[in-house]
Every structure is written in structure tokens, then in C-alpha cells.
Amino acid sequence: MSKVLIIGAGIMGLSTAYYLQKKGYQVTIIDKGEIRDNCSLGNAGMIVPSHFVPLASPGMITQGIRWMFDSKSPFYVRPSLNMELIKWGLKFMKHANQQHVSNSAIPLRDLSLLSKKLYQELASEEDFKFELSNHGILAYYKTEKAAEEEAHLAAKGRELGLDMAVLDAAACRSIQPKLDMDVLGAVHYRCDSHLYPAKLISALSKYLESNGVEICRGEEVQRIEKENGKISAVYTDKRLWKADQYVLATGSWSPAIAKLAGLQISIMPGKGYSFMEPEAEERLTIPALLCEARVAITPMNGSLRFGGTMELDRINDRVNLQRVKGIVESVPKYFPELQPAMPEPGKVWFGFRPSSPDGLPYIGRSKGLNNLVIATGHGMMGLSLGPATGYLLSQLIGEERMEMDISMFSPDR
Incomplete structure (x- = not known):
């Protein structure tokens, strides 16, 4: 053997x-x-065929530079003379173009669809109960710019054979009737799923x-x-x-x-944060992505998991509470009645996403x-x-x- x-x-x-x-x-x-x-x-537990655009894509460099000057922003690169970071960054810049995005779409789609199929098979086995749900993910937006970007993404997704639909605010409310929301609309990534990672x-x-x-x-x-x-x-x-x-x-x-x-x-470690709060009222039952804020909210085990941020730095055990505060403050802007409390440092999970430059x-x-x-x-x-x-x-x-x-x-x- x-x-x-x-x-x-x-x-x-x-x-x-x-x-x-x-x-x-x-x-x-x-x-x-x-x-x-x-x-x-500690991640958001999302299975995402909708994510066929790699991190290295047009606009990310400009957006990343803007975010770096905001202590609560979704993205941060810690300034340092780290040669590995410099090399990584140069490679990232080389790949942040439309040709790379086009070349990556089908391989990423196929890899994700294979994974979703395997998750379905795994969940059908007796010993594997991990709260797999196939109701998709809703990507909410508040601005016309984000609405345009998401509509373009949805159109491309449909070209790739993925089930994605653009919804107005009224349609969003009809899907989640218990959830008070202040949004222009959302794209429903019906091709996506979610589970409870633990x-x-x-x-x-x-x-x-x-x-x-x-x-x-x-x-x-x-x-x-x-x-x-x-x-x-x-x-x-x-x-x-x-x-x-x-x-x-x-x-x-x-x-x-x-x-x-x-x-x-x-590889550079991209630190992300998350925390959980009980949600007995079950107002949010379908995972949410807050487009402008780059925050994810997932119902899990009777609670909601709030997560986000991408800090590129050396591996460390620091908890940047300003980044966590950015997550907390973004949620009521989309869902006024969802007001998570700022968690104690010991209640904040963090992990390092292994991020390749392309x-x-x-x-x-x-x-x-x-x-x-x-x-x-x-x-x-x-x-x-x-x-x-x-x-x-x-x-x-x-x-x-x-x-x-x-x-x-x-x-x-």
C-alpha cells in the first residue's frame, strides 16, 4: 500500500x-x-462559483492604494522593507489586467463547480452534517457604481453558465422579509452555497x-x-x-x-477577521456580501458570522481593532436593524489567507x-x-x- x-x-x-x-x-x-x-x-463558509474573477484584476491597485489611507478599510498593506512583499507586489501588478481575468475565468469556474458537486456528495453521507445550504448568496450594493459593476459581473457569470440574477430593492426585501435594508439592490448568486466550517x-x-x-x-x-x-x-x-x-x-x-x-x-498571508453574534430572530437567512464594504455575513448554527478585511503583512498575532470596527460599522449602513456590538479582542477570530500574486x-x-x-x-x-x-x-x-x-x-x- x-x-x-x-x-x-x-x-x-x-x-x-x-x-x-x-x-x-x-x-x-x-x-x-x-x-x-x-x-x-473562522471564515464565512461560502462556496462560491460566482467568484471567477481573481484578486489580481484591473482597478485593484488603484482601489488598494485608496484603502490604505483608511484605518477601517477592507484592505491594508503594512509598509515595510519586506522583500517578499515587494516581489509579490510586482508580480501582482503584472497580473492585474483584463487578459489575466479572461484567462482565469473558466479554470476558476470549473474548479468551483467541481468543489460544489463534491460538497453535495459529501453532505449526502451519513457522517457529514455541516449545515450545507443551497440558497445562494446575495451581494448587496448601495451605490450606482457598485450596481453597474455587479450587473456586469452577473452578465459575465451567465455567459459562463452560472445562475446569477440582478434584483432591485423590492425583490431583495421579498426574499428576506424580516430584514430591514437600505440598499439599491443586489445580485443573487444562486449558483453559490454555504456551510458551517467548524x-x-x-x-x-x-x-x-x-x-x-x-x-x-x-x-x-x-x-x-x-x-x-x-x-x-x-x-x-x-x-x-x-x-x-x-x-x-x-x-x-x-x-x-x-x-x-x-x-x-x-505567497503573502492576507489576515482576515471574523466574529459571531447570536441571531435568534433569523432576520438574515441567506448569506450576504456587502459590496462596497467588502464584508461577509453568514448565518451559522443559530448565529451570524461577520467577517472581512485583507491585511497583507508578515504572519503575526496582532488584532487590529480598527479593522474589526470597520466591519462592525459597515453592517447597519446596509441593514439598519442589524447592529453588531464591537467584540472583545478575545472574541475576534483571525486567520491568514494564503494569497498568490496572480x-x-x-x-x-x-x-x-x-x-x-x-x-x-x-x-x-x-x-x-x-x-x-x-x-x-x-x-x-x-x-x-x-x-x-x-x-x-x-x-x-
């Missing part, structure tokens, strides 16, 4: 382990932390450990040995690991682990090491794209016919 060692126990690592275990591989997962603190847990991660972990997959927590990779174009051994702070195939799925920590193997992966994930083999596959760089769509990435990696490891073309996602691009 072929042995696979997966480094990283986030949604990418767990999903890859799930599909490999189904195919009969002997799988071990190692992670430096606890599964409960990974980036998959239940998903718990169900996956429980299933894997009940079916022969060893998950070793608190093991930090310290050294990687290579021989004849292959990884021959991985050393953690506790022991030595050997396998036939290796998977690198360590999110924003991937560049450091890749460096141990002599590889370079361009806005596309890294999925595939590296030419440098022929027994290593890579799954990282998914940015804000990690949870959304987890099952598809894991499934494709299982096909790659098994040298099977691939479900889709993944050349756009090559780690060596």
Missing part, C-alpha cells in the same frame, strides 16, 4: 486525505498546531481518524531531505517521517516549508521534486475549493486521468 504524508491539516490537507483514503492509500497528516486553529475554521472540519477529522488516517498534531517540520529529485525524509521536532508521496498543504506557512525543500512559492491557487506537482504535490495559495476561497483540490491531488498522485485541466494552477508558473 502506497504511503502518503500530508503536511498541513487545514481543509486542503483533510480533503486530500479523504479522497486518498477512499482509494486505499495509507495516509498520515502532520500539522504544527491544532486543527481547531487553522484558517478554514462542523465540516470536525466531521472530516472524525471520519479520517475513524478510518485509519493518522493525524499528528503539534509536529512542526524542521528539515526536509532530498535524494535523486525526490523527498527522502521529513523531520519534525518529534520524529522522522518517510513516505512514497508527499503533499504540501500548509497555507500561508507554505513558503517557509517549501524553502526547506529547496523550492520557492510566492490570485490563482497552486495545485499540482513541482518540477523540482517528483514525489511532491502542492496545494496552497487559495486566498479567500480555501474552504470553497478544498474538496476539488483534494480530489484532483488524489488523481494526480494516482496518475489517473484528470477531472479537469489544472495547468493554470501549476506551482511552477
Whole structure:
């Protein structure tokens, strides 16, 4: 039986382990932390075929510069002499054009639709109850400029075969009658879904450990040995690991682990924040995106999760309460009766989205090491794209016919 060692126990690592275990591989997962603190847990739980436009797109540079001067804005780049950030930024600027957006649309759509299909299959299994809901997502806007941008996005989405509809304010109110709103309208991304991340991660972990997959927590990779174009051994702070195939799925920590193997992966950690509040009245039942504010609101487990911001900086444990305040203050501007309280610092979750400079994930083999596959760089769509990435990696490891073309996602691009 072929042995696979997966480094990283986030949604990418767990999903890859799930599909490999189904195919009969002997799988071990190692992670430096606890599964409960990974980036998959605190996000908005959205499955988003609607997101076929990469972060590196026209207008993002100009918009990003404007946002940098507002302490409560959705986007921030911490000024520093960080050479990795400078290199990342130059690559981002190179890709922020319409041609890149056009080239990326179909691969991102196909990856998302595959993931949604796999989530549906997973939710039909007895042991996987994670509040999967298929009522779509509503992207609300307050300005004519945002309305025009969203209408253009919806038209493009329909060209790609995605179910998206432009709604006026009256139609928005008819869908969410309990929710008082002050908006011009919304685009209903009917192609989207959402789930409760904590239940998903718990169900996956429980299933894997009940079916022969060893998950070793608190093991930090310290050294990687290579021989004849292959990884021959991985050393953690506790022991030595050997396998036939290796998977690198360590999110924003991937560049450091890749460096141990002599590889370079361009990723910047994009810190995001979220917090939850009980919502007994169930006024908001369909996830909301607040377009101008770049804030997400998702109903989960009898509560609402509020999330947003993108801070590009080194990995750190600082909680920027001004950014959280920006989330809090934006909500009543769209929904006057929804007035979340400013959470205590200890109640604020934060995680680091692994952001590639072109806005596309890294999925595939590296030419440098022929027994290593890579799954990282998914940015804000990690949870959304987890099952598809894991499934494709299982096909790659098994040298099977691939479900889709993944050349756009090559780690060596």
C-alpha cells in the first residue's frame, strides 16, 4: 500500500486525505498546531462559483492604494522593507489586467463547480452534517457604481453558465422579509452555497481518524531531505517521517516549508477577521456580501458570522481593532436593524489567507521534486475549493486521468 504524508491539516490537507483514503492509500497528516486553529475554521463558509474573477484584476491597485489611507478599510498593506512583499507586489501588478481575468475565468469556474458537486456528495453521507445550504448568496450594493459593476459581473457569470440574477430593492426585501435594508439592490448568486466550517472540519477529522488516517498534531517540520529529485525524509521536532508521496498543504506557512525543500512559492498571508453574534430572530437567512464594504455575513448554527478585511503583512498575532470596527460599522449602513456590538479582542477570530500574486491557487506537482504535490495559495476561497483540490491531488498522485485541466494552477508558473 502506497504511503502518503500530508503536511498541513487545514481543509486542503483533510480533503486530500479523504479522497486518498477512499482509494486505499495509507495516509498520515502532520500539522504544527491544532486543527481547531487553522484558517478554514473562522471564515464565512461560502462556496462560491460566482467568484471567477481573481484578486489580481484591473482597478485593484488603484482601489488598494485608496484603502490604505483608511484605518477601517477592507484592505491594508503594512509598509515595510519586506522583500517578499515587494516581489509579490510586482508580480501582482503584472497580473492585474483584463487578459489575466479572461484567462482565469473558466479554470476558476470549473474548479468551483467541481468543489460544489463534491460538497453535495459529501453532505449526502451519513457522517457529514455541516449545515450545507443551497440558497445562494446575495451581494448587496448601495451605490450606482457598485450596481453597474455587479450587473456586469452577473452578465459575465451567465455567459459562463452560472445562475446569477440582478434584483432591485423590492425583490431583495421579498426574499428576506424580516430584514430591514437600505440598499439599491443586489445580485443573487444562486449558483453559490454555504456551510458551517467548524462542523465540516470536525466531521472530516472524525471520519479520517475513524478510518485509519493518522493525524499528528503539534509536529512542526524542521528539515526536509532530498535524494535523486525526490523527498527522502521529513523531520519534525518529534520524529522522522518517510513516505512514497508527499503533499504540501500548509497555507500561508507554505513558503517557509517549501524553502526547506529547496523550492520557492510566492505567497503573502492576507489576515482576515471574523466574529459571531447570536441571531435568534433569523432576520438574515441567506448569506450576504456587502459590496462596497467588502464584508461577509453568514448565518451559522443559530448565529451570524461577520467577517472581512485583507491585511497583507508578515504572519503575526496582532488584532487590529480598527479593522474589526470597520466591519462592525459597515453592517447597519446596509441593514439598519442589524447592529453588531464591537467584540472583545478575545472574541475576534483571525486567520491568514494564503494569497498568490496572480490570485490563482497552486495545485499540482513541482518540477523540482517528483514525489511532491502542492496545494496552497487559495486566498479567500480555501474552504470553497478544498474538496476539488483534494480530489484532483488524489488523481494526480494516482496518475489517473484528470477531472479537469489544472495547468493554470501549476506551482511552477
